[in-house]
Amino acid sequence: MSLPLTVTFMLADWIGKGLTDGTLERVGGVIRDVSTKQIVTWLREQGSNNSTTNQLGELGRSLQLTQGILQVSSTVSILNLGVSVIGFAVILQRLKELEQRLQQAQKLLNHINRKIDVSFYANFRAALDLAVNAFTMTKIENRRSSALQAINRFLEAEHIYTEFADIEIEQQSQIADEYLLTLSLAYLAEARCYLELEEHDTALRRFQEGSIVIHSRIQKYINLLLTSNPAVYLQPQFRGQIDLRRLTRIYQWLDPTLNENVVFDMQRMNLFMLAKDPNKWIESISAAIWDSKVDWVGKAIWDDPKPQIYARLPKTLEVMESMIETNRRFESYQTEVQAISQLGISFHDWLKLTPSTEIKPDGAELMYIIPSKPLELQPSI
Structure with a gap:
């Protein structure tokens, strides 16, 4: 049976353009239309390192020099794409x-x-x-x-x-x-x-x-x-590491209607309060970031914990990004199952999908599964 799918190692120009101009977005292991949420592509990793310490940001390097760069993810996730x-x-x-x-x-x-x-x-x-x-x-x-x-x-x-x-x-x-x-x-x-x-x-x-x-x-x-004061992630000492865009992406996972301006307005008073009394934030910090019973072992009672706590914040933000990415990948798995049923193929035939004429280029980390027309699937991500 001829399936209404294109399977390729090459990033289509129109997909790259859509990701660049913002009309398309990657969510987990799928690329979808931002406005309609229709699925236009599934991503399937090819021969990538399976270690959770593998920098999956490598998937965002130039996969096909003639096709441009697809920024897939700079975040480590425990789950694969697909x-x-x-x-x-x-x-x-x-x-x-x-x-x-x-x-x-x-x-x-x-x-x-x-x-x-x-x-x-x-x-x-x-x-x-x-x-x-x-x-x-x-x-x-x-x-x-x-x-x-x-x-x-x-x-x-x-x-x-x-x-x-x-x-x-x-x-x-x-x-x-x-x-x-x-x-x-x-x-x-x-x-x-x-x-x-x-x-x-x-x-x-x-x-x-x-x-x-x-x-x-x-x-x-x-x-x-x-934490009780998320503006702590925007401190001047994190310039070049954490910007408003990264913090906004965290908030957008919690509430997709938010944008950078709204998030900044949410932090205006927080920034002021943090500058006025930084010790108040330290006293209320979650043990999920700093647990004095564990993290203060071996330290002198007169040591100031703030430098060590602040040093953890960039890594803490990475943990949030990783958890969100893992959750999105888990939820995007549903679209694969929905597609299998909608296309009328078996799971094992889905596993066997591969380009029929292409030879896998050296360094290609992804395979793209593109339906002949965007699929309208039940929203789950």
């Missing part, structure tokens, strides 16, 4: 990285006799192994039975890590983001099982339900990181 390239092996790798980060955090928390329970990560890894084995079985009935067992374990992980995330957010913890990311992986692993079983409707429903759970908690966490 559900089709984040299988169980990639999820397992991400999970191990999160577990290692929590183990590193445990070393600091030992100073206050607080323990992190990482035992559930072993159960999550076992569920992923079960899913991998399920989809290598030849008998359909065995495959489905094992897949459903894995799904039950992923459901259990979702409940566990939702509870962990809620606890850490309530405590304004510095490890809340690790549990939120783990929760994202649990929902993704479950939905991926349904996709492998070609249960598109169920996969879409689980993505939608997971988006509600994850989005609301990331929103709470970002409000913590913005």
